[in-house]
Amino acid sequence: MSAVRWVLGCLGVLVGAYGAWLALTRQDLVQLAEVALWLAAAVAVHDVLVAGTVVGATLVGRRALPRPWHAPATLGLVVWGSVSVMAVPVLGRFGARTDNPTLLDRPYLATWLALTLLTLAAIGVAGLVRSRRTEA
Amino acid sequence: MRVPHPDHFTSRLRSPAVAARVGVWLGISFGTCFLTGLVSHWAQLPSPAIGFPTSPAWGYRFTQGLHVVTGCAAVPLLLVKLWTVYPRLFERVDPRAGRRLVAVGLERVSIAVLVAASVFQLATGLANAAQWYPWREFSFRTTHYALAWVAIGALLVHVAVKLEVIRAALGADVDDTTDDRESAVEPGPVSRRALLRTTWAAAGVAVLATAGGTVPWLRRVSVLAVRTGEGPGGVPINKSAAAAGVTATAADPGWALEVVVGGDVRSRLGLTDLRALPQHTVDLPIACVEGWSAQGRWSGVRISDVLTAAGATGGRDVLVTSLQQSGAFRRTVLPGAFADDDRTLLALDLAGEPLSLDHGHPCRLVAPNRPGVLQTKWLASLEVDA
The missing domain is CATH 1.20.950 (Fumarate Reductase Cytochrome B subunit)
Structure with a gap:
C-alpha cells in the first residue's frame, strides 16, 4: 500500500473516531440507542427496500416492456426515482403547521404527479420512436 | 427466497x-x-x-x-x-x-x-x-x-x-x-x-x-422547495408567535426592552422610546439553518447606540433573551464584533411596515452574516458585563 493510502486511511480513522467520540459523549444512552436504531434502519431501508424495489422493477420491466423501451424506462427511473426519494419529506408534508402558512406552501403532490406523468410521457414517446426505428 | x-x-x-x-x-x-x-x-x-x-x-x-x-x-x-x-x-x-x-x-x-x-x-x-x-x-x-x-x-x-x-x-x-x-x-x-x-x-x-x-x-422553478419564499414583508416565517407561546406577551402594550449592564437594569425602553431614537435601515438576509433564505429591508435602532447610551463598553458579548419561555434559542450570545457592527439593528420595521407578530414584533435582532436561529425575535432583554 502506498504512503498516500496509509495517510488517507489513518486520517479517515482519526476523523471517524472523533465523530464517534462526539456522538457517544454528547448524548445519553436513550438517545444513543435511537441513533443506533436509525443507523441500522438506514442500511436496511436502502439495501432491502430501495435496492430490492429497483431490482424487482428491473426484472418486471425487462419482461413486460418490449426491448426498445428498456433504455428510456431505465433513464426515466433514475431521474424520477431519485427525485421522488428526495421529495418524501415535502410530499408527506409531515412538518406542516396550521400556525405557519409560509411553510410547505407549494402543491407538492400535484407537482410530483406532473413529474410522474411527464416521465411516463417521455418514456412513451422515446419508446415509440425507438420501436418504429427498429421496425424500419 | x-x-x-x-x-x-x-x-x-x-x-x-x-x-x-x-x-x-x-x-x-x-x-x-x-x-x-x-x-x-x-x-x-x-x-x-x-x-x-x-x-x-x-x-x-x-x-x-x-x-x-x-x-x-x-x-x-x-x-x-x-x-x-x-x-x-x-x-x-x-x-x-x-x-x-x-x-x-x-x-x-x-x-x-x-x-x-x-x-x-x-x-x-x-x-x-x-x-x-x-x-x-x-x-x-x-x-x-x-x-x-x-x-x-x-x-x-x-x-x-x-x-x-x-x-x-x-x-x-x-x-x-x-x-x-x-x-x-x-x-x-x-x-x-x-x-x-x-x-x-x-x-x-x-x-x-x-x-x-x-x-x-x-423560486418559480423550484417546485419541491420547502417554501415559496412568500411571507409578511417578503420574508417567510420559521417559528410563529403562537408556536413560541409569545402571542400575549409580545402584543402587550406595556412591553419594554430591558438593558442590563453589569447586573444593573440601566434602562427599560418601550416601543415609543425605541422609535424616538435615531432610526437606521439596512438590507440584510434572514438565512435559516434549514437552508432557505430571504432578503429583507429592516429598520430600527442600532444595538450599539442602545448599549452605549446604557453605559456599556463596546466589544463585549451581549446576552440576548427572547420573550419565549422555552426553546434552545431563547437565550443567545451576540458576539462583541456583531454588537459593534453598524448594521446590527434592534429591528422594529420590515419592508416599511411594523414587524408582524410572527416576525418578532415588537422588536427583533437582525445582524449581518448570522444563522436565522440567532436572529432572536420578540426581544425581552439585552445583558452585557460592565
Whole structure:
C-alpha cells in the first residue's frame, strides 16, 4: 500500500473516531440507542427496500416492456426515482403547521404527479420512436 | 427466497468505471456539505475561539444554502453509486482465509459505517429542512454534526482502500472492462455514458427543484422547495408567535426592552422610546439553518447606540433573551464584533411596515452574516458585563 493510502486511511480513522467520540459523549444512552436504531434502519431501508424495489422493477420491466423501451424506462427511473426519494419529506408534508402558512406552501403532490406523468410521457414517446426505428 | 450472489448481477453498468465517476461527484458533494456544515456549526458556537466574521452579510446565506442544495444533489448520486456496487454486498469470503478474512471484515465494517452514516445524514438533513422531526430522543444538531465526522472519516478510509481501483477506472475509458466483475458481461439497457449523463441530470433536477429556497430567481422553478419564499414583508416565517407561546406577551402594550449592564437594569425602553431614537435601515438576509433564505429591508435602532447610551463598553458579548419561555434559542450570545457592527439593528420595521407578530414584533435582532436561529425575535432583554 502506498504512503498516500496509509495517510488517507489513518486520517479517515482519526476523523471517524472523533465523530464517534462526539456522538457517544454528547448524548445519553436513550438517545444513543435511537441513533443506533436509525443507523441500522438506514442500511436496511436502502439495501432491502430501495435496492430490492429497483431490482424487482428491473426484472418486471425487462419482461413486460418490449426491448426498445428498456433504455428510456431505465433513464426515466433514475431521474424520477431519485427525485421522488428526495421529495418524501415535502410530499408527506409531515412538518406542516396550521400556525405557519409560509411553510410547505407549494402543491407538492400535484407537482410530483406532473413529474410522474411527464416521465411516463417521455418514456412513451422515446419508446415509440425507438420501436418504429427498429421496425424500419 | 434465495440469498442473491454477485454472479446474479450481470449488468456491465454495475462497474468500477461508473462507480468511480459517480463517486468523484458524490465525494465533492459530501466534502462541500461537510465544510459548509462546519461553517454553520462555527457560526452557532456561543463563544468561538476565533470569532465568526460579520462580513460578507450574505456569507451564511451562501454557505448554508449551498449545504442544503448540495445535500439534495447527493441523493441521486448516492443512489446510483450504491446501485453500481450493490452486488458486492453479497460477496462471500472463505472463513478459513486467515489474514485476508480480517482485512475483508474490516473493509466491510468501514463500508457499513459509510453507508449507514451517509443515508442517515441525507435522510435527517432532508427531514429537518422540511421541519419534520420523526426522531424522538436524539438531538438533530448534535447527531448530524457528529455523524458528519463519521461519514467523512469512513469516506476517507474507503478512498484509501479503493485508491488503486479509482485511479485505474478514472485513467481508462468509461467502457473499459479490466476491473469489472467476471459475471458483469451483459451490455445493459443503456450505455455507461448515458447512465452517467442521466445521473448528472437527476442531480441537476434535484438542485433546480430545491435551490429556489435560497436563490430568488429560481423560486418559480423550484417546485419541491420547502417554501415559496412568500411571507409578511417578503420574508417567510420559521417559528410563529403562537408556536413560541409569545402571542400575549409580545402584543402587550406595556412591553419594554430591558438593558442590563453589569447586573444593573440601566434602562427599560418601550416601543415609543425605541422609535424616538435615531432610526437606521439596512438590507440584510434572514438565512435559516434549514437552508432557505430571504432578503429583507429592516429598520430600527442600532444595538450599539442602545448599549452605549446604557453605559456599556463596546466589544463585549451581549446576552440576548427572547420573550419565549422555552426553546434552545431563547437565550443567545451576540458576539462583541456583531454588537459593534453598524448594521446590527434592534429591528422594529420590515419592508416599511411594523414587524408582524410572527416576525418578532415588537422588536427583533437582525445582524449581518448570522444563522436565522440567532436572529432572536420578540426581544425581552439585552445583558452585557460592565
